[in-house]
Amino acid sequence: MNQKLQTVLLLILLPFFAFAQSVITGTVLESNGLPALGATVSVKGTSNGTSTDFDGKYTLNNVPSDAVIVFSFIGYTTQEIPLNGQTSINITLAEDPSELDTIVLIGYGSTKKANVTAAQTTVKAEEFNKGAITSPGQLISGKVAGVQVTAASGRPGDGPVIRVRPGSTLGGNQDALYVVDGVPLDQRNASLNTINPADIESFTILKDASATAIYGNRASNGVVLITTKKAKLNSDLKIGYDVQFAVNQVQDYAHVLNADEFRQLVADQGRDPAVLGDANTDWQNEIYQNGTRAIHNLTVEKGYETTSIRASLGYTNENGTLLRSGYERATLGLNVRQNFLKGDLKLNFTSQLAQEELRRADEGAVGAAVVFDPTQSIFNNTGEFGGFFEYTNSTGPEGNAPRNPLGLLNSLDSQLDNKQARLNLNAAYNIRQVPGLKFTGNAGIDYNEFDEYTIRDFNSGAGARGNNRSFGEGFRRNQLLDGRFEYKRTLESLDTDMDFTLGGSFQDFTRQSTSRSSVNNELQENPIAIDDSALVTAFARASFDIKDLVVISGSASRNGSSRFSEENRWANFYGASAALKLTNTDFVQNSGFLSQLKIRGGFGQTGQQDIDASFAYLSVFTPGQPQAAVQFGDQFVTTIRPEGSIDLKWETTDQWNAGIDIGFFDDRITGSVDGFYRETKDLLLFGPLPAGGLENGSFQNAGSTLSRGIETSISGKIIQTENMNWTLSANATVQEIEITDLAGADNAPVPVGGISGGTGNTIQEWAVGSDPTSFHVFRQVYDQDGNPLDGVYVDTNGDNIINDADRVRYKKANHDVYFGLTSNFNYKNLDFSFTFRGAAGGYNYNNVDSNSASYGSIFPTNTQTPIYVNSTVDILNTNFSQQRLQSDYYIQKADFIKLDNVSLGYNFPGDKVDIRASITGTNLLTITDYDGTDPEVFGGIDNNLFPRNRGLIFGLGFKF
């Protein structure tokens, strides 16, 4: 029998051979005097151990008289007490002063912060951005290295775009996987808005693949674990009420010609002034208003001996800055925890209910206000088109003219109602028969039902032609069932803590919608849309903490996706990582300045299957709609289209990560540096297929990307006294991504990035060796004075012909560097904080300028009666005769620094009520050279985005 096997056998059999000597009993209390539930009591050097029950009581059998009893409890200092003949030991544990023992979440479990081996960051409620925040993502904007939060637009109810490291996939979903209290959300329906931001306890962002591999099937873009607030056991009744009121203003308007400037331009160009109107209308000023937002939150919580309850009621009401836009939301959060079997069985029920009402304004007004002739008046005198001035031709509204922006806004009635319920029952069961073994299960459902309509007034410029109603409704459902066994045990002989997890998860997703819209002026039922998919995962992890010095962790998952055929359905993903806890070495302990030092490294593999095609591998037939019929004789025959099929497989990402965590001067200064290197292959992307089949393009596994980056963060407690604290935290990320392979022998580039102006124009290109957001443009030629020459481009290939072969890749939208700076200061009851956020190295394509600023656009020749169209002031710089859509002139530097958030608060402590008053400013300052209204444009194509707001928020909070 070989040595290894012997050891294993010994380990298994050890408990049975330990022989009886005596029984000891006792009670373990937490530092606050409450019973410690689940503390481990064991005989040192043996596997003999037990855990305490709900009353903190334990019974340990077979204890030799000379034994040393070890009491350990997560978050508390481990104590060893020699038995010395006692039969009863009662003990009160002391809290571990080191925050390294703080428990942090990891995928399917939790661990001590000191034992984290991967790149992950936790942001707690007290570090969140302040203000009247609607969408949870905004809470962590600018706070975490390696996480880019692109601020939400000014559209009421809009959430920010969050990216954990650069998106590795090109055609799949780039959103991180959100796991709310253990329930992974549907990645294509991750409506975080239905979680009341005030209910969130913390975000934990798992950035590297060694941490996320256990979620294998959806973790390529990182995992964000969201924990909601819960009441503590045995706690007093607490009631809190917060109210916030915000006033929002559009940050900036597009810089267009005003009426006088426009008249001048018309005169300078020798055009007929009779086409002009005689008003002075600032259309942008007309379509926006001061927005308001009110948020109320009421929280009640209470803990009993075996039960705790927390309920919260939230209400948000917003009137957007764009006329007729608005958002209203009510949320009801409930968390009930109930312990059974003396704490061996813990049930945790969480429910988040939300009802949302989104009033949708016609956002076409944003662009229309940029280009509508400022000399025209808002109203006509005829009452036609609801009284709004419109351009017409002999048959009605002129199709080639812009519509009156106010006419657009006032003629549209459109609303989306959404009801969401997210319910989860979590059960944790300590299997007493096997000390250290625990089962945790989740049964969850995330369900929402929506209902929407859009009705356009017939008596309007946009509605006069008819076909102006649509109605729709549907639901989305995501059901989860998962379970895992965790087994923790300490091998005293090897001074090693072991932690094993084995589990499985099943999740299915259904989305269904029906709709009706007017076709030929009658309401017609559209084909029902149903999408089903399912994911199955089995996962395992083993972690070893050896001599409190080395942590090694490995995980594996086996994943099945219904999106693939049976042959390609399953994939295995692995992760491995290690950390060296140098904090515990003499070198650090004796250094005098170092207080913490850890080196981490890991590798992991993850998969991606979330594409917008659930049955690509099946051959199916699609019936045509009645409006797409073919006339045979007198009969209109509805067509049946045979569809092609393609056998897809998992997209996989390999990621390496190395990091260091360091603390100085008793952790007054702490910091982390992480580097990552990531390769994604078999990219799932939509691309062309060779001719010969029934599809000329489809999702396919084609291409690969490489991304790498360095993330740093540093935090300093600059002042730390009883009355005054000041913490300054900064983070910076440097990262890049490039495409390393595409479909086909020549890796033919793929045009992407549609723009306005013409139909089907693109401005970006995927090409091997380039960033996927690289622009693909003509090189503009300039005169001696630096002015662009109209329509003159560089003949880059020297063939004496200027055509699309002369377009080159130039700059990119992705930034190279992202950074954030947060300051938190408090003096007695006063607190003051601010957050700066910025990025550098990226460029925008200014589509507002390129689309409007040319004489061809200003003086169109395709309307029955002449009209003029306004332009941005850039026309005065370029004097372009026609749109020069693909000139690199419009690629403009988009570096920025924004003062996202400044907040001042004061607490008035009272006998019965604590009151807090605060004032917060959001998006107060933008420092940039960019010419457009806002440099921060996700994807880099700046085209009349719903302008962001600048806000002032007053808050009052009461705690009873």
Next chain:
Amino acid sequence: MKMYKSIIFLFLGMLVFTACEDALTVEPRDNRVTEAELFQDPATYRGIIAKAYAGLALGGQEGGDGNADISGIDGGFSNYLRLYWNMQELTTDEAIIAWNDGTIKDLHGHVWTDGNEFINAMFSRVNYQIAVCNEFLSLSTDAKLDEYNIPADVRADVANYRAEARFLRAYSYYHGMDLFGKMPFTDENSDPAVLPLAKSRTELFEFIESELLAIEDDMVEARMNEYGRADKGALWMLLSKIYMNAEVYTGTPRYTDAITQLNKVISAGYNVPNVPYAYSFQADNNRNGAEDGFIWTINFDGLNTQTFGGTTYLTHAPVGGNMDPSVFGINGGWGGIRTTEQFVELFPGEENSADTRETFFTDEQTKEINDVGQFKDGFAIQKFKNVNVDGSAGSDTVGDFVDIDFPIFRISDAYLMYAEAVVRGGSGGDLTTAQGYLNQIRERAYGNTSGNITVGQIDLDYLLDERARELHWEAHRRQDLVRFGQFTTSKVWAWKGNVRNGTTTPAFRNILPIPAQELNLNPNLQPQNTGY
């Protein structure tokens, strides 16, 4: 006890996992159906052959080209006829477009590259159409008909459909041969897992010819099929077309064969209709008398066959400037397509010509084109009108989609080809007969005999110009210019070669490039056509 529990847990775990295997087998529950479900209804075959016809008329499965058949381009742009028209017309003196849609201006400028998305989309469309026809043929074999218990009456229809599917496939291969020279070749027996091999222009010619000859007997008699479906008349016309251009395609002239086929067409009972020329391009052209001259049409309908391509495009895109959209039965022009001064000059008297086929709109339009992007530069053409002969507008009250059917083949074309084949030395016809045919066309154009021509006037120059006058904007021009050797190295027109007065362009542009994207994906198509 402990043991029991462990076993139970293990067992439960396995159970969950076995169940999960099944849970991963999900099938579509929306309106998409599998083959087995589909052929429960024998009418399915009519629906699929309808798709093969729809491939020429519509962009996708929803009105207005939604749920498009091909990707890589806007659904409306992806319409077969619209793309084909752009290839055959925008590249010539007959049409020029103002828009900034991608590389569309490169077509008229003769500076297109193998990255041109319109050329790319045309290539995709042609091949998609071939794939749909192949699919129909493999779904309608005797074995399949037996498998799905298709009744005898349906089988008789399916036999006709099969001939038409082969005809439609040959028709698209003909476009591929004409535009791209070589093509990836597939038929109903091709293995989808194997990249198609290329057929050269000559091989394509041989395939098309042999297919058409093989199905001639299976096609419905000329003028006996349902309106809109192809019949023997269409087949003879297509044979005539490949024979007329055989010298371009294969280097071997086949004018005698052309005359043989044209004689069959001409004797089948079609007439130059006894209604004004303009009627042929109006909303009710399927019933206003003009249909007598149609051999095969692509049908459109404002309510039931809605597309932003086809005749909707040909009606809206040429309306702009001061033109009154109500005259065209539409809600507004798209201000895009005009013509060059060289085309204007083909009509004696130009915009004041006695020839009723001259339909120029000149109010505030200049004859010369200084700025391609300005609609008012260049005369507009008022050929396609979505109004019925009684003056009422077409069926779509919104004014977007038109009812005008597009004549692919008309009898006038057959007459003109006949004359040309005779002039080019084909036997089986004579100039006097040709003169009679040509004067039928002229008499309708002039309303009397004042425009009639003599036998002596019939030469190649006359025929090329007369083809332009009679058939302009009907997607023949590029092919005609190539056949007459005037597309590239001789003859210039405004903005040819991307310069104001036009310049000759290299001969390699007589065929289009194989899209770079296609060469990348299918190395069998290498090398690229010369010059690109």
